[in-house]
Amino acid sequence: MTKFHSTVSRRDFMKGLGLAGAGLGAATVLSPGFHDLDEVSSASSGSTSGPGGELRRPWWVSEKDHGQTATLEIDWSQVQRADRSKISTFPYRQSDHPKAVYNREHFDELQREVVRHAAPEWNGDSIRDWAINGATGVLRFYNYYTPAKTTMFMGYQKAPTPESRNMPRWEGTAEENTLMLRHAFKLFGATDFGVTVLDENTKKLVFAKESNGKAYNFVSDDTLAETDTEYRIPSRFKYMITWTHQEATELNMRKPSNLGSSASNLAYSRLPFISVQLQEFIRGLGYHGINAWSGEMAPSNPFGTLAGIGEHARMCFVLVTPERGSMIRGMCRMLTDIPLEPTKPIDAGISRFCLTCKTCSKFCLFEALPNDDPTWDVHDQATTGMPYSPTGFKGWRLNTVNCSNCTACMAFCPFNASGRYSFIHDFVAGTSSVTPIFNSFFAQMEESMHYGNKDPESWWNNQEYLYGINPKFI
Structure with a gap:
């Protein structure tokens, strides 16, 4: 045998x-x-480049035609451009809804209960945990732009252009440009890279207004500009790049402790730095990148799904990928006019696995994640107190009034272990992509082996990794 x-x-x-x-x-x-x-x-294989620079996915991931999302049904007739100025980023913090008030008053108690799943004796963060959290949280995205006295729309505009060098701008095919940008993105520190072409449907995903009240207007002339009232976007800007940043893997598994939250702090401190370099690189080629990484221009989950980086999952706002599970931060967006080859949506069975897994919602003690099946229905504002709920897709929607942004869900996802710690993860992930026979076993891995959640104190005695990222995830 x-x-x-x-x-x-x-x-x-x-x-x-x-x-x-x-x-x-x-x-x-x-x-x-x-x-x-x-x-x-x-x-089994990781996310590496194959011949010609195309992305090589694990053997159990299949690609779909452009515009198709096998695991997410979309009714584009029901999708409407949202007004970002009317969408609170964290309504939980200000809401007077009874559940939000309760969650705020009992945050420490709920946090401890989640962490004690892996560390029964844990009594809270030590002073060194708080020190790491404070150090990683000092420099956040606004620090990069405030000194420059500019917005994220046009960026720094400091890199020399081809014209200033008395050279012609870069001219390449869409395929060549896509490979070139993927190389540059990797060099600067981006993890995943995907492209979606803006058409009459996908334009609906771009916000009508930014949080400052300025309108995003698609214009017929060729003038790219920011005024006091609007951002003018010419029609040549039709390539939406989506890119991600790998979080510190071992810290991610210590969420929702404040030590674990350092993984998110560290990612957010680096994202703008990467974003500036990407924007200036595109400028140096003779094109423009409209910097949308912060979420002011467009939501992350739809473009990440359409670009094939991952799949919409029960965690709602958090995209889950075959290679990294939920260990990515900043599903960043950048609109550009350099011609690019769109990447394809994928079917890795992640959304189907979420139907029966429910691990993330089980450990969401703030009751922000749904326990039911995907639905077309939006949240009722009168019942939930939520100011906004996205329309036009059959999926899961986050209760933002309940969500404390503790990110415990990101630590517990069984896909965090896929193909990284042992062969069995890749085998079971591949099986779950087409048949549910292993789903219960795969979900129980986290329960019995703590692949997705660990004792915070153990991090200090763990093997050190550069930037906290296990090389298996690079």
């Missing part, structure tokens, strides 16, 4: 999962080319 690593037979392996008699044959729908576990293991 074929052995996996010459130690465990396929039958014994499946029996260990509680699937005696099922065998690997029960999961042959994964790919008819796999005959045993050794072949599945050797086929």
